[in-house]
Amino acid sequence: MKLKYLLSLLITIVLFSCKKDDDVDEIPHDPVAQAIIDDEILIEFLQSHFLTEDKEIDTILNNETPLYSQVEVDAILFNDINYKLYYYTDTEGIGINPFSSDSVQVIYKGFTLDSVKFDENLSYTSPKSWFHLPQLIPGWQFGMPHYKSGEKIIYSDESFGYENTGSGIMFLPSGLAYGPNGSGFFIRPNECIYFFVDLGTVVRADADNDNVLNSDEDINGDGLVFNDDTDEDNIPDYLDVDDDNDGILTKNEDANEDGDPRNDDSDGDGVPDYLDSDS
Secondary structure, eight states: HHHHHHHHHHHHHHHHHHHHHSOOOOOOOOOOHHHHHHHHHHHHHHEEEOOTTTEEEEESSSSSGGGGTTOOOEEEEEEEEEEEEEEEEEEEEESSOOOSSSSSEEEEEEETSSSOEEEEEETTSGGGGOOOOOOGGGHHHHHHHOOOOEEEEEEEESSSEEEOOOEEEEEEEETTTTGGOOOOTTOOOOEEEEEEEEEEEOOOOOOTOOOSSSSGGGTTOOOOOOOTTOOSSSSSSGSSSTOOOSOGGGGGTTTTTTTGGGGOOTTTTSGGGOOOOTO
């Protein structure tokens, strides 16, 4: 009898708990309001923290120079929402700045604002150092172009590294990071995060090998490539081997055979053949 009573009580509690959860209305996510909240959080963090001589971030206790006076701000319009990305430049680098559509080799450390490290890669020899920026969170696509690459050095043991790299810290609002879902165990929903980055090299990417660089497939000119789809086939142009869906591969629409399909316009209508389905 006692066992039956306990089972009955447990079932009642479970059902009541489920009913209670069902009755709670979830507050809908408001990305515009969250962007404002995130900016206030980032400003407070940057005003109350400083960069130590060992290139670590710590809380201001003795009138140290706040990070807020050392960072620059990039005002970003993404998905019709205004964001602010803050970035600190430690070293400028001597190479080229990546476009948001390029591939990069980076060593990095990622932290939440309460100093929890959620990811890192400290070796250029690791496959984990290579990234294709269009596949990353928006904060990296907007943030990494502020840094320049370095120069590759081959050491006596035939290993390699980079010198004179661009390095610094990117402070990202949640809307340019992992948003309302968060990520994994450490990054909560709507959490601002930051990354230490050191940019070794940049590769001007052509993801679909159509002889048009990813950066040149940004047809709407917003700096991003995943939202450009000329033929509306749900494949972004930078991944689409036939951008106008006319049955002719983009790389084969190079009438003058100079290796660049962008300057071929057979019917003279101002639209390159590779984007013109009736050329």
